[in-house]
Amino acid sequence: MSSPSPWNAETAAVLIAEHRALPGALLPMLHALQEEFGYIDQAAVPLLADALNLSRAEIHGVITFYHDFRREPRGRHVVKLCRAESCQSMGADRLVAHAKGRLGVDFHHTTKDGRFTLEQVFCLGNCALSPAVMIDGELHGRVDEAGFDRLLQETGKSK
Numbered sequence: 001m002s003s004p005s006p007w008n009a010e011t012a013a014v015l016i017a018e019h020r021a022l023p024g025a026l027l028p029m030l031h032a033l034q035e036e037f038g039y040i041d042q043a044a045v046p047l048l049a050d051a052l053n054l055s056r057a058e059i060h061g062v063i064t065f066y067h068d069f070r071r072e073p074r075g076r077h078v079v080k081l082c083r084a085e086s087c088q089s090m091g092a093d094r095l096v097a098h099a100k101g102r103l104g105v106d107f108h109h110t111t112k113d114g115r116f117t118l119e120q121v122f123c124l125g126n127c128a129l130s131p132a133v134m135i136d137g138e139l140h141g142r143v144d145e146a147g148f149d150r151l152l153q154e155t156g157k158s159k
C-alpha cells in the first residue's frame with residue numbers, strides 16, 4: 001500500500017481542477033483527494049465548494065454520506081472487516097465488537113498511535129471462508145477473535 005502524501009492545498013487545487021470537467025465531478029474529485037492524501041481534509045471542503053458552486057454543507061453531506069471517504073488521516077495499516085450476510089452468519093458481529101475493543105476505535109477511525117485505521121466493507125468475495133478480514137489489501141478467511149489478534153500483532157511488527 002503506497003503512503004499518502006501529507007495534506008497540501010496546492011496539490012488539492014490541482015486535483016480538483018483536473019476533474020472539474022467530468023460529469024458528476026464531486027465524486028471523482030473526492031476519490032482523487034483521498035487517493036493522494038489518504039483522507040479528505042476539512043480544508044478541502046471550501047475548495048470543492050468554490051470549484052463546483054455548491055455550499056460547504058452540501059460537500060460535507062456527500063463526504064459523510066459515502067462511508068468510503070475518510071475524514072482523518074489514514075493509519076499505517078488499514079483493517080477492513082466484512083459485515084455482509086455470509087460473514088454475519090459466521091460471527092462477524094462478534095469479531096467487529098472484538099476489533100473495536102481491541103483497537104479502541106469505531107469504524108472510519110484511526111488508533112491514537114496512527115498505526116491502524118478500522119473500516120467496514122460489505123463482501124470481500126471470500127464468503128466461503130467467512131468471516132473475512134482484509135489488512136493492507138491482503139485477504140484473510142475464517143478469522144476468529146484470537147486469529148484477529150494474531151494478524152494485528154504480525155501486521156504491527158512490520159512497521
Ligand code: FES
Pocket residue numbers: 082083084085086087088122123124125126127130131132
Ligand atoms: S460476505 Fe463476507 S466475504 Fe462475502
